[in-house]
Amino acid sequence: xxxxxxxxxxxxxxxxxxxxxxxxxxxxxxxxxxxxxxxxxxxxxxxxxxxxxxxxxxxxxxxxxxxxxxxxxxxxxxxxxxxxxxxxxxxxxxxxxxxxxxxxxxxxxxxxxxxxxxxxxxxxxxxxxxxxxxxxxxxxxxxxxxxxxxxxxxxxxxxxxxxxxxxxxxxxxxxxxxxxxxxxxxxxxxxxxxxxxxxxxxxxxxxxxxxxxxxxxxxxxxxxxxxxxxxxxxxxxxxxxxxxxxxxxxxxxxxxxxxxxxxxxxxxxxxxxxxxxxxxxxxxxxxxxxxxxxxxxxxxxxxxxxxxxxxxxxxxxxxxxxxxxxxxxxxxxxxxxxxxxxxxxxxxxxxxxxxxxxxxxxxxxxxxxxxxxxxxxxxxxxxxxxxxxxxxxxxxxxxxxxxxxxxxxxxxxxxxxxxxxxxxxxxxxxxxxxxxxxxxxxxxxxxxxxxxxxxxxxxxxxxxxxxxxxxxxxxxxxxxxxxxx
Numbered sequence: 352x353x354x355x356x357x358x359x360x361x362x363x364x365x366x367x368x369x370x371x372x373x374x375x376x377x378x379x380x381x382x383x384x385x386x387x388x389x390x391x392x393x394x395x396x397x398x399x400x401x402x403x404x405x406x407x408x409x410x411x412x413x414x415x416x417x418x419x420x421x422x423x424x425x426x427x428x429x430x431x432x433x434x435x436x437x438x439x440x441x442x443x444x445x446x447x448x449x450x451x452x453x454x455x456x457x458x459x460x461x462x463x464x465x466x467x468x469x470x471x472x473x474x475x476x477x478x479x480x481x482x483x484x485x486x487x488x489x490x491x492x493x494x495x496x497x498x499x500x501x502x503x504x505x506x507x508x509x510x511x512x513x514x515x516x517x518x519x520x521x522x523x524x525x526x527x528x529x530x531x532x533x534x535x536x537x538x539x540x541x542x543x544x545x546x547x548x549x550x551x552x553x554x555x556x557x558x559x560x561x562x563x564x565x566x567x568x569x570x571x572x573x574x575x576x577x578x579x580x581x582x583x584x585x586x587x588x589x590x591x592x593x594x595x596x597x598x599x600x601x602x603x604x605x606x607x608x609x610x611x612x613x614x615x616x617x618x619x620x621x622x623x624x625x626x627x628x629x630x631x632x633x634x635x636x637x638x639x640x641x642x643x644x645x646x647x648x649x650x651x652x653x654x655x656x657x658x659x660x661x662x663x664x665x666x667x668x669x670x671x672x673x674x675x676x677x678x679x680x681x682x683x684x685x686x687x688x689x690x691x692x693x694x695x696x697x698x699x700x701x702x703x704x705x706x707x708x709x710x711x712x713x714x715x716x717x718x719x720x721x722x723x724x725x726x727x728x729x730x731x732x733x734x735x736x737x738x739x740x741x742x743x744x745x746x747x748x749x750x751x752x753x754x755x756x757x758x759x760x761x762x763x764x765x766x767x768x769x770x771x772x773x774x775x776x777x778x779x780x781x782x783x784x785x786x787x788x789x790x791x792x793x794x795x796x797x798x799x800x801x802x803x804x805x806x807x808x809x810x811x812x813x814x815x816x817x818x819x820x821x822x823x824x825x826x827x828x829x830x831x832x833x834x835x836x
Contacts, residue, residue, distance in 0.1 A: 357580045358559070361551060363523075364542035365563070365570040371539055375506075375563060375570055381464040382508035383499045385472035388458070389432045390498050393480050400424040426480065429473040436461075436469070463533040465526055471509040471560075502652025502663070506565040512536070513561035513572060515552065520544040523572060525563075542569075551576045567671025568664065586693045586750035595694040595754075597802030599761065599794050600738060602729040603779060605680070607794035609802040612687050620795060622684060627676045628732040631669050638665040681734055685741040689751040695742055696805030698758035702736045756804040765789055766799040 367375060400421055407417035427435070440461055443454040461469055479496040486493035512526025521544055527536040552558070556578035563572050597609035604621055611618035642662035647655060652663075688695045706727040711717035742753045764771045765784035772785045782793040791799075 355580045356577055359551060359556075359576050359578060361545070361548040361574045361576060363545050363548065363572050363574070365523075365572055366540045366542045367570060371537060372570070374534060374537065375565070377460075377534075378464055378468050378508045378510075378563070379506035379565065380501070381460045382468050382472045383501065383504060383506075384458070384460045385436075385469040386476050387498045388436060389429075389473045389476035390479075390496060392427055392432055392435065393476060394496075396424050396426050397480070429470070429477050432473045432476075433470060436473075463528055463530075465510060465512065465528050465534070467510050467512065467526075468508045475509075500652070502655075507562060509560055509562045511558075511560055513563070513574075514558070515545055515548060520546060520549055548574055548576070551578055554578055566674070567668040569671065581748075584748060584750040590691065590693040590750060593692045595696055595802050595805055596688060596692040597696045597798040597800070597805065598688065599798040599801060600698070600700070600733060600735050601794055602726065602733060604794045605733060606684055606738075607792070607798045608688075609795070609798040610692075612684075613691060614683075614687060621792070624733065625676070625680055626729075626732065627673045627680070628728060631673045635666065635669045635673075638662050638669065642666060677732065677734060678737075681738050681741060685738060685745055689742060689745045689749045692751060694752050694754060694805065695746065696754045696756055696801045697739055697742065698761065698801060699755035700735050700739075700758055702730065705735075706730050754805040754808065756801055756808065758801075761800045761804075762793055762797040764796075764800050766791065766796045766803065 400423075403424070404414075404417045404421035407420055408414060412420065436458075440458045442457050444457060448454060476496070483493050483496055510526060512524075514524050516522040516524055516538060521541050522538050523541060523545075524536055524538050527534045556576040559575045559577050561572055561574050563570060565571075593610070596612070599607045601607070601624075603624065605624040606622045608620050611620050613619075639662075642659060645656055645659040645662060647659075708720075708727070709717040709723035710720045717723070739753070739755070745751075746753045760771050762782075763773050763776060765775060765782075765787060767789040768784060768787040770784055770786040775785050776782050776793050778793075780793055781790070782796045783790050
């Protein structure tokens with residue numbers, strides 16, 4: 352395969368039998384335990400370095416100086432941890448055994464599991480600590496890595512030996528262990544035919560890795576396929592004729608567009624917010640209360656009652672169903688936008704800042720904390736960042752492009768005379784310009800302003816490009832004149 356390649360992810364729902372689900376749970380448990388084994392070693396090394404740094408701070412050095420002068424402690428990587436694990440994985444619990452008692456091993460979870468599952472978990476621990484250490488340089492906030500708790504973390508594992516069965520689009524083969532007593536490879540049925548994966552493999556794609564994850568009561572397999580990068584797709588004639596569309600995302604209205612979007616046989620300009628989380632909130636709260644009542648304080652998750660596990664599974668099922676419905680709504684909107692328009696203009700929103708908590712501190716407590724928390728939930732339920740991400744990766748596939756514009760005052764600006772006044776927005780929906788009297792829906796007016804800003808930015812960019820081209824031509828003419836002289 353040439354160097355001009357790209358990676359696509361094909362996510363397929365699995366339909367395992369109860370016995371196969373137990374095997375998948377065992378693989379996921381081995382991945383979790385392997386991550387925690389590597390985390391324990393890395394966490395101990397990090398604390399040894401921190402202890403040496405704290406000693407220097409107590410002796411009068413600044414934190415920056417202490418960090419530079421602290422004794423070097425080697426952080427073991429994936430391959431060192433694999434060697435450590437291989438040396439201790441067969442050790443039994445220390446101490447004498449009672450008559451007739453079988454020995455118990457320190458790490459029984461690895462037996463019968465494909466070795467790749469444990470190796471990839473060690474690699475995940477490397478990535479977690481690397482992301483934490485490089486967070487300051489990248490300008491992002493990443494918390495210190497934490498161990499994975501049983502019953503609290505998501506069940507998942509990553510393998511390489513997962514393949515689509517030859518001649519079948521409804522079955523995948525999951526590799527096993529080569530040892531005599533290990534888990535043999537087994538075939539799992541898919542919930543729907545893997546046509547997209549089959550087409551990617553037929554075009555010369557190569558499966559690099561497969562991540563198997565449990566969401567609620569269902570299992571999914573995400574295939575990372577490396578394929579040749581496709582040639583740029585030009586926009587269609589219909590897209591060129593439609594031109595640019597502005598999209599205003601909100602909470603009361605899911606999305607408002609500057610121009611109609613064809614959904615089935617209807618032209619839609621305002622998409623009502625389905626409020627998936629709010630729709631599931633009643634059932635979700637009921638099962639969460641049951642889960643809290645049945646919880647025995649002090650007991651780990653695997654020792655709780657069957658009633659607690661039933662409530663936990665119902666909560667997980669409802670949350671997975673809500674996420675699936677939200678994703679379906681987002682994909683419907685983004686697919687229609689990139690296939691019907693040549694350019695999609697959105698606001699360059701800082702969602703992390705918008706959803707920051709308002710509780711404040713003990714010295715300066717916040718105001719309207721409950722209302723702000725409800726607004727944050729509603730914003731995250733719509734998924735502003737996810738909608739933009741989907742638009743950006745779908746647009747090149749269909750010959751469209753995405754432009755992000757400054758969101759300041761888009762809902763307070765008249766889209767006819769460009770007058771900015773907060774009083775023009777009389778209500779949440781009604782916009783009446785205080786200068787020209789133009790009346791429109793506030794969200795549609797904001798979408799039109801977003802479209803105008805995207806077109807203006809394109810015009811200014813083309814003007815700058817033309818000016819730079821003229822300047823380069825003048826410079827060449829001047830040099831040529833000097834040479835002729």
